Amino acid sequence: MTEHPAGGHAGAADGHPGRVRVRFAPSPSGDLHVGNIRTALYDWAFARHTGGTFVLRIEDTDQTRVTPEYIDSALDTLRWLGLDWDEGPGVGGTYGPYLQSERLGRYAEWAQRFLETGHAYYCYCTQEELAERRAAARASGGPSGYDGHCRDLTAEQVAAYQAEGRKPAVRFRMPSGSTTFSDLVLGEVTVDNAHVPDFVLVRADGSPLYTLAVAVDDVLMKITHVVRGQDLLSSTPRQIAVYRAMGVAEDEFPAFAHLPYVLGKDGQRLSKRNGVVSVNWYRHEGFLPEAICNYLALLGWSPGENRESFTLAEMAAEFDLARVSKNPAQFDAAKLEAINGDKIRALDRGDFATRITPFLQRAGLVADPVSEEEARLIEAGAPLIQERISRLTEAVGMLGFLFTGEADFAVDPGDAAKVLTPDAAPVLKAAEAALADVTPWKWEAIKEALHLALVEGLGLKPRQAFAPVRVAVTGRRVSPPLYESIELLGRERTLARLARALSASA
RNA sequence: GGCCCCGUCGUCUAGCGGCCCAGGACGCCGCCCUCUCAAGGCGGUAGCGCCGGUUCAAAUCCGGUCGGGGCUACCA
Numbered sequence: 064m065t066e067h068p069a070g071g072h073a074g075a076a077d078g079h080p081g082r083v084r085v086r087f088a089p090s091p092s093g094d095l096h097v098g099n100i101r102t103a104l105y106d107w108a109f110a111r112h113t114g115g116t117f118v119l120r121i122e123d124t125d126q127t128r129v130t131p132e133y134i135d136s137a138l139d140t141l142r143w144l145g146l147d148w149d150e151g152p153g154v155g156g157t158y159g160p161y162l163q164s165e166r167l168g169r170y171a172e173w174a175q176r177f178l179e180t181g182h183a184y185y186c187y188c189t190q191e192e193l194a195e196r197r198a199a200a201r202a203s204g205g206p207s208g209y210d211g212h213c214r215d216l217t218a219e220q221v222a223a224y225q226a227e228g229r230k231p232a233v234r235f236r237m238p239s240g241s242t243t244f245s246d247l248v249l250g251e252v253t254v255d256n257a258h259v260p261d262f263v264l265v266r267a268d269g270s271p272l273y274t275l276a277v278a279v280d281d282v283l284m285k286i287t288h289v290v291r292g293q294d295l296l297s298s299t300p301r302q303i304a305v306y307r308a309m310g311v312a313e314d315e316f317p318a319f320a321h322l323p324y325v326l327g328k329d330g331q332r333l334s335k336r337n338g339v340v341s342v343n344w345y346r347h348e349g350f351l352p353e354a355i356c357n358y359l360a361l362l363g364w365s366p367g368e369n370r371e372s373f374t375l376a377e378m379a380a381e382f383d384l385a386r387v388s389k390n391p392a393q394f395d396a397a398k399l400e401a402i403n404g405d406k407i408r409a410l411d412r413g414d415f416a417t418r419i420t421p422f423l424q425r426a427g428l429v430a431d432p433v434s435e436e437e438a439r440l441i442e443a444g445a446p447l448i449q450e451r452i453s454r455l456t457e458a459v460g461m462l463g464f465l466f467t468g469e470a471d472f473a474v475d476p477g478d479a480a481k482v483l484t485p486d487a488a489p490v491l492k493a494a495e496a497a498l499a500d501v502t503p504w505k506w507e508a509i510k511e512a513l514h515l516a517l518v519e520g521l522g523l524k525p526r527q528a529f530a531p532v533r534v535a536v537t538g539r540r541v542s543p544p545l546y547e548s549i550e551l552l553g554r555e556r557t558l559a560r561l562a563r564a565l566s567a568s569a
Numbered sequence: 570g571g572c573c574c575c576g577u578c579g580u581c582u583a584g585c586g587g588c589c590c591a592g593g594a595c596g597c598c599g600c601c602c603u604c605u606c607a608a609g610g611c612g613g614u615a616g617c618g619c620c621g622g623u624u625c626a627a628a629u630c631c632g633g634u635c636g637g638g639g640c641u642a643c644c645a
Contacts, residue, residue, distance in 0.1 A: 090645050125644065190643070197641090204570050207641055232643050249574070258572045258641085266643040273645050297573060297640045323575080324638070332638080358581090361594090365582055369593040388582080391638065395580050398595040408608075451607040461606090513604085529604040541606045 083115025085288045087148070088277070091121065091137040092128035094341035097394055098292065098325040098333050100144065101359040104378075105322060105387070106290050107146045108360070111379035118284060119151030123164045124276050134162075140342055144352045145375050150284075158284040163276050170271035173279050173309065174233050174264050182308035183264055185231035186213040187224040208260025209234070233265035235274070235304065242300035247288075247320035247384045254300045262301055274298060278305035281317055290320040290384070293391075320384050323363050324391035339396070349422060349455030351410075354403035362392040372405060404453030416445040419458040426459040428466040440465050443551055447543035464537040465551060469559050474567075478540045483568040487531035491568065493517055494532045495561040504554055506546035513546070535564030 087106040089099055110117035119141070123129035138152055150156025160166060177183035186209075193209070201207040214236065216224075224231070237260065243253040264275040281289060281302075289302075299319055306316050327333045333340045345355060356375055365388075366373065366381045373381075410418065420441060423429045429437040441462075448461045464472070474483065497516035501508050517528035533545050536557055542548060549557050 088645095092645085122645070128644075186643085188643095193643085201570060201641090206571050208571090209642095234643090252573075254573070260641080263643045268643085270643085272643070277645085292645095293574070294639065295645075298645085321574085326638080328580095330637075361581060363581090367583065369583065371582085371594055390575060390582090392582090393580060395595070398581065401595055404608090448607090450609090453607090510604085525604055533605060537605095539605090542604095543606090545604050 083110060083113040083288055084118060084284070084286050085110040085115060085290055086118040086120050086281070086284065086286050087146075088120040088122050088280075088291070089137055090123065090125070090129055090273075091133040092125075093133060094343045095137050095140050096333055096340035097342060097355075097359060098340070100140070100342050100355070101325050101362055102290070102292055102322055103141060103146050104144075104356055104359050105364065105382070105384075107148075108375075108379050108382035109288065109290055109320075109384060110149075112382045115287070116149045117147070118156070118158075118286065119148035119161060120280060120284070121152060121162045121164075122273065122276065123162055124170075124271050124273065126164060126270075136343065140346070143346060144342075144356055146356075163271075163280065166276070166280065167271065169283065170265070170275050170279055171269070174271065174275060177235065177264065177308055178233060180308070181236065183233050183235050184214060184216075185221070186234040186261075186263070187216070187221075187229045187231045188212055189229070206258060206260070208258075209262070211261060214261065230267040232263045232267045234261045235264050235301070235308070237261050237301070237304055238307075242303055244299060244303060244316075244319055246296075247290075247318055248323075248387045249296075249321055249389060252296070252299070254297075256300065256304075259300045259304075274301050275305065278302045278309070282306060282309055282311055286317045288320065289317045290322065293321040293324055296321045320387070323388055325359075325362055326391050326393045328393065328395075330393055333394070340394070345399070349457065350399065350403050351406045351418070351455070354399065354406040357406070358399045358402045362394065363388045363390075372402070400453050407452060407455070408450050410449070412446055412449070413442075415449050416441050419445060419455050419462075422455050422458055423462065423466065426463070428459065428463055437466065440551060444543065447547050447551075451543065460539070461541075461543055464539075464542070464548070467538075469556060472538065472560065472563075474534055474538045474564065475540075478534050478538075479564075479567070482530050482534045482540060483564055485568060487568050488565060490517060490521065490523070490528060490531045491535055491561050491565040493521055494535075495558060495565065498549070498554065498557060498561070501554075504550060506544075506550045509549050510546040531564070531568075532561070536560050 085106050087103045089095060089103070095103075107117050109115070121129070121134055121137075123134065134152070141148070148154060150158065151161045174183065178185070196210055196212070197207050200210065213234065237256055239256055241253055241255045242259070243251060245251050262274050263272055265271050299321075303316065325333060327340070339345070342355065346352075353374065356378070357373060360373070360378050361371060364382070364386055366378075367386070407415065420429070420433060423441065424431045424433070429441070433441065444462045444465055448458060452458060452461060493516045494513060497512040498509065501512045513529070513532070517523055518525055521528065529545055530540065533542055534540055536545070536552060537543070537548055
């Protein structure tokens with residue numbers, strides 16, 4: 064595997080002569096979900112693979128749903144994942160601004176031109192009237208889109224509506240015929256325009272809609288490839304119609320690639336109800352960005368040859384839209400977690416220690432910034448748990464015993480009830496005696512002493528012998544390896560905990 | 570209802586006419602290792618939706634059918 068994220072196949076994918084320009088254009092009305100990120104990842108990988116430009120544009124024309132907080136959060140999430148953009152919020156670029164809310168004038172201008180050229184018309188229908196006619200059309204079995212009511216209003220009709228005080232929306236006049244485009248993932252797609260109703264470009268309040276803004280911006284920003292979710296497939300004929308109305312030459316149209324859906328656990332569309340979909344949630348839960356990217360990459364794309372593990376750079380080097388699946392994929396959190404465990408184990412020791420530190424801090428186990436002693440314990444404890452956890456948050460439970468003072472230390476009640484029974488008293492007593500004068504205080508010597516006292520001395524099976532000691536010292540039945548844990552804890556604290564457990568179990 | 574897209578193990582996928590009585594991964598089950606839990610090793614479970622057609626030969630091509638999803642908004 065080569066390490067060249069940028070491949071230099073500029074424009075090769077489908078005959079576009081110029082440099083590739085791909086955009087990711089989210090409309091952040093909440094946390095970015097795994098489906099959004101999968102799209103962003105493919106957009107990014109395609110741009111990097113072709114040596115093109117990755118443009119980030121925020122589609123915030125619906126300001127009731129998209130807030131500045133969500134936008135900031137989206138940018139933060141993308142940065143965290145390592146999906147860097149070449150043009151967009153924060154980095155600028157020659158085709159900005161990159162927030163649609165700052166480009167309103169351009170949309171208004173084009174809407175006005177469409178009105179003048181007859182590509183668009185004013186529609187005075189009210190929402191109630193539309194809903195009523197839609198229901199009627201559907202009941203009679205016909206297409207349920209806009210019926211063209213205001214397409215060819217007479218001057219008198221317009222005057223009458225205006226006299227009523229109606230505020231018109233601007234509607235696009237969809238031409239007859241059909242629209243065919245070659246989708247880089249799906250192949251050739253043809254749609255009869257009769258099934259594409261005249262759509263609204265500008266709301267009655269003057270604000271532009273997606274259908275107008277997306278087409279205008281893709282043209283103005285010189286986008287060559289529109290790689291997006293399949294939910295937008297049916298809007299493609301409309302988008303193409305707007306290009307034509309704008310006077311864009313056919314061979315200047317961007318190429319389209321519609322990615323298959325990412326579905327929830329139940330095979331239904333992603334939502335809060337069928338599994339956790341917020342990428343920020345996974346981040347908070349201790350998932351690595353490299354694991355999220357690797358897993359999401361696999362949802363609809365595969366490098367072939369049974370390879371499943373790769374870095375972002377490797378993905379960029381190999382990514383190819385032709386290998387993108389047409390099938391929808393179900394999001395499987397269990398596999399994500401398995402990959403997360405792999406990525407955690409692949410981290411080098413120092414990196415792993417660095418990554419778990421914020422989680423220990425958040426749990427209040429260590430200070431921020433960490434003290435010298437805490438840093439020493441983290442560094443020494445990290446290797447003990449690195450291959451035992453699949454989420455960084457698990458470090459809290461595994462290493463908590465090291466960072467808890469003797470006054471606050473408490474054994475898990477459930478584990479205590481199961482293990483620290485009266486039967487355990489002799490074991491704890493023997494362990495206490497054996498550890499009292501072990502030298503040196505190293506895990507090898509500790510191991511030897513405990514074996515001598517418990518396995519040979521008391522004739523216990525290792526399993527039975529070490530369970531009470533483990534619970535007494537670490538507070539849980541599941542812990543890092545015992546001898547190493549004891550060494551790290553130190554003689555004084557270990558003996559104190561054994562004594563305390565002894566008095567509790569007696 | 571109309572239109573569009575899709576259909577290989579439970580899930581993600583490899584496969585693009587013979588290499589496939591279908592390979593990998595996650596999950597699940599068993600065994601080994603073992604101070605717990607993991608990790609690791611070994612083995613197992615399970616699939617080409619269905620019906621026709623083309624072909625010497627089909628998971629791979631074609632048609633139909635059934636099933637799933639999406640769109641049908643003054644959301645994106």
